[in-house]
Amino acid sequence: MEKMRKIPVVLAENPADREAAELLAEHLRTEMVRRLTDVPEATLVLKFCPEGLTLTDRKLSLRGDFSGMARRLKTNNLRQEMLVRAARIRRPERRPVAVDATAGLGEDSLLLAAAGFTVELYEYNPVIAALLADALKRARGDGNTVLASAAAEMHLHEEDSAAVLRKGSLHPELVLLDPMFPERKKSALIGKKFQLLQQLERPCSEEEELLQAAEAAHPGKIVIKRPLKGPFLAGRKPEYSISGKAVRYDCFVFPEYSS
Template identity: 30%
Template sequence: MKYKINIINKCEKKFLLIKKIWNLKNDNNSKFSLIIKPNRIELKNNSLSSQKNIWVNFNYKNYQKYKKDKKIKIIKAIKIKKNKFINIIDATAGLGKDAFIFFSYGCKVTMIERHPILSILLFDGLKRGYKDKKIGHLIKKNINIIYNTSMNINQLNIPKPDVIYLDPMFQKKKNNALSKKEIRTIQNLVKYDLNTNLLFQKCFLFCKNKVVVKRPKNEKTISKKKPNYNIKTKKYRFDIYLK
C-alpha cells in the first residue's frame, strides 16, 4: 500500500531512492509536504503556515547539550551508570530526540519507527549525522534505525536489548519533548491505531532487564501490569517495569 503525501522534489537522486524504499505516492492535496532538498529532507504542515519545517538533526551541538545536562530524568529512568554501556531499543522512535539522548550518554541505540514519513526523516538525519566531523564515527557505530512496527519486535532478527523504551502517541496529548506545534503536526500525521497494551507485552517479553514507558503524569498505565516504580517530572512520568 502506497503512502500518499505531497512531494516537493528538489533532489532527484534522493527522490528516486525514497520512492523506491518507502513506496510513496505524490498527492498534491495532502495536508503535509515532504520537501526533498540536496542537504536535508523536511516535513511541512501545510495547515500551519507559521510553523517552521521539521527535520531531524543528529549533530555535535545537540550531543554536547544533552551530555552536559546531568538532570535529565529520562537517564535516571533507564539507569545509565558511568562507564556502563547499555543496549537500548527505542520502540517508538518518532523524531529520534530521546534516542539521541541515550546515545549522548554512551548507549548503543536501535530506533524502530513504523510511520514512513518519520522513518524517512530519521534515515536522513542519520545519514547527515554520519558526516559530522566530531561524532559521525560514533553515530555510525552506535545508532541504527529499522523501518517496521515494534509489534514485530521478536521477528526483526535483532539482539535482545538491556532496555526497551516506549513513548507511544497519546490520543489526548503528547509528551513535551517537542515544541507544541511539532506535537500537533506529529499527532495529525500519525494515526492513533496502535494497541499499546499488546505492544508493551511484546516488548516486556523481548527485553533482558526492563521496559521504560513515558506517560503523561496523570494518565493511567500502559498496561494492567503494575510498574515496579516510576520517576516523575512536572508534566509526565516514567513507569519502570523490571523483568
C-alpha cells in the first residue's frame, strides 16, 4: 500500500479543543499550533472547527460529514443505490459483514451499514482516518436515528487492509475496494476532494496485490468501485458490472464462500 506523502499541522484555536488536538498531533507525529498565523503558507492544516475536524490548504477544505446523506438512507432511496444493488448477497442467518478495504471518508460504508451490513472500515492513512473517526463520532450522536444506527454498525481500523485481508481470518460476506484513481480529476466536484487527498497519499499502484488480498479473505463477493470508463482493476474482468452516469461497480462472486 502507498505510504503517506504529507502530514498537516494540527490547529486548535479554541482552548476547549487543545487537549484533543495535542493527542491527535502526538498520534500524527506533527506540530500542534494555536493560531493560523503560526502556520507557513504552503502547509496543510488539520483544523478543529465547531462543524468538525477539517483538512485545509487555505484554498480547499475537506471534512468528513454524513449528515448530507440522510435522505439517501431512507428505505426506498437506499434500494436504488448502485452500491447496495451491487452488494446484494443471499440472506445469511446472521448480520453480514462487509470489509471496506479503502475506506476514505466512509460514504460507501455508510450505505452498506444502512443496508444491513456490519462494516469493518480500513484506512491506512492516519490523517484520513482521523477525519473519518470524527465524522463517525458526530454521526453516532446525530438526531437522525437511521443515520446514527448505521454509523453504530461501522467500525474503523487504522491499518493496512491488504495485510489484514491476507491473513484470511476475516471471512466477510463482502469486500469493497475503491482505490484512488487519477482519472477522477476530470470531475470538477470530485477533483476538489481529490486534490487534497492526493497531497496525503498517491493513487493505488499495487492493484494486483490489493485484489489478491481481497480474494485471500474468502468473501462471498468482491465489489470494486471504478470510474465509468476506467479499466478493470489489475486488468481482471468481473462476472458482471452495474454502471451509472459516472461510476460503475465491478462484481466478483465466489459461491463456494457464500453464506
